Every structure is written in structure tokens, then in C-alpha cells.
Amino acid sequence: MPMLLVFIGKTKEGFINDGIGKYLRLLKRQTKIEIREIKGSSRSGPDAVREEGASILERVAPSDYLISLHERGNNPDSVELAGKLAPVMDQGRNIVFAVGGPFGLSGDVLARADYKLSLSRLTFTHEMARLILLEQIYRAFTIIQGRTYHY
């Protein structure tokens, strides 16, 4: 799968599901892309995060380019983010985006990451982060292709 988004737990909020669905449909015209929602751990705290991290890393092949969302990650602008993705896609490498649950991603997932991405200094709900990420991936495709996108 050229582009895989791994989320912890189902998206519950209706409007967020609708928005994710919209951008996923738009993106599917551009590339093969899939969202995999992994069941959240039944444990709590650090144990949950570790267990969820192991489930995420099972989906990541050694050759995959892993982008892990992290509040202290890089803060690119949209053009810089597109500039990160373009050469990886040109190499034919698959890209995996990992978005944690309410307690974030494990140290293992962050250590494996080729790029740690922060969407903003503002804190978003982890469901809003999914929606914003989808919109930014779509925006990256329009930037790479030089198309005008309603802004």
C-alpha cells in the first residue's frame, strides 16, 4: 500500500468521520491509500501505549517511510510537508503515518520514525488530528502536482 494511515481506535465523532471520508475519497483518485484503525489496548497508561506501539510497528515494513505524529515533532508548513513526501514517493517507497490514541505514541514508534510531525503547537483532540492530517496529505498532493486548491 503506497500510503497507509494507522490510527489507534475507531473515529467516533460523526463530523470527523465525514471529513475524513471526504478527503479519503479525494485522495483515492491520486494514490492507493488506506486507513487501518487498530483496536486500542485494554490496558492503561504506559502499558497501553507500548502495546499499541507494537501493533503499529507490525504494520511497518523495513523499507517503509514512517511518519509519526508527535507534539514535539517538526512543524513544517504545507509546502515543506509536501517537499518531505515527494522524494519518498518518487523513490517508490510506501509511506505510513502513525497517529496515537489519547495517550500518544510509544517511544518505539517515535524511534522508528523517519520523520516526526507536529501539526501545530496547539493541542488538538486525537480525532481532530486525524482529520487535519488527511486534509494536509490531500493538500500535499495538490502542491506536488501544482494544482490550485480551494483555500
Added chain:
Amino acid sequence: MPMLLVFIGKTKEGFINDGIGKYLRLLKRQTKIEIREIKGSSRSGPDAVREEGASILERVAPSDYLISLHERGNNPDSVELAGKLAPVMDQGRNIVFAVGGPFGLSGDVLARADYKLSLSRLTFTHEMARLILLEQIYRAFTIIQGRTYHY
């Protein structure tokens, strides 16, 4: 009105309207808050932005604290943003948030602003910016009140 959000043009995207509605309902339990969608100018380019800016400033009283969204504004984290709002509310001043249309806000609206706010280095659609702003205002209230908010 203690809190007024002035947007240029109606929000067209269904999922964004749903999300804005959700946060507006939550916020109305906390404060008097209203969204005013001003009709976008029929002109184009700089003329439109100037005309829209004049319409926005008609809604801003001299004593109001005006927060104008701007891509090169301050990039606070959510706690810093709450820290900006709290003292203004304590003073009993009304807060107006201005969000531009596709072409942004006029220089007049930016010059009048008490605070220029950027939601992220990433570029969002102006409708997504509305949704994210609502969520952050709600988050600010929960931070100010010290309540736990599902993150």
C-alpha cells in the same frame, strides 16, 4: 456579546458546519457566544478584502479585544492561548475573533487587532480554520476552568 466570531461568507462544507455546531453548543454552556457570517464581497482581490475588512470592523467596538487570524501571526500553544483570553475575560472585555475569506483579512483588520493568531504553520482551508478555532476556544475554556477535556 462577550464572544463574537466574525466569518466572511457562509460555511458550506457539511462536516465543518456539524463540527462548528458541536463546539458552539458546548461553548454556549460557558458563555454568550455568537457567530456572524458576513456576506463576502462581490468584488475580487484586494478590493474584496478591503470591503470585507470594513464590514468586520463595523462589528468591533473600541473597547473590544480583537483577535485576527493571520498566517504570520503568533503561534501559541493551547495553554498560552488560554492565557491570552483569561485576563481579557476577567476585565469584562468582549472578544471578537475575525477569520477572513479565501483571500484573508485586510491590513485594517490586522492593524486593529490586539492579537494576531496563527493556528499552525500549515495552511488550512478557511473553513477548516473556523472549525479548529472553535475547538481551541472550547479547549481554552476547559483549561481556564481546570477541567479535564478528552484529548
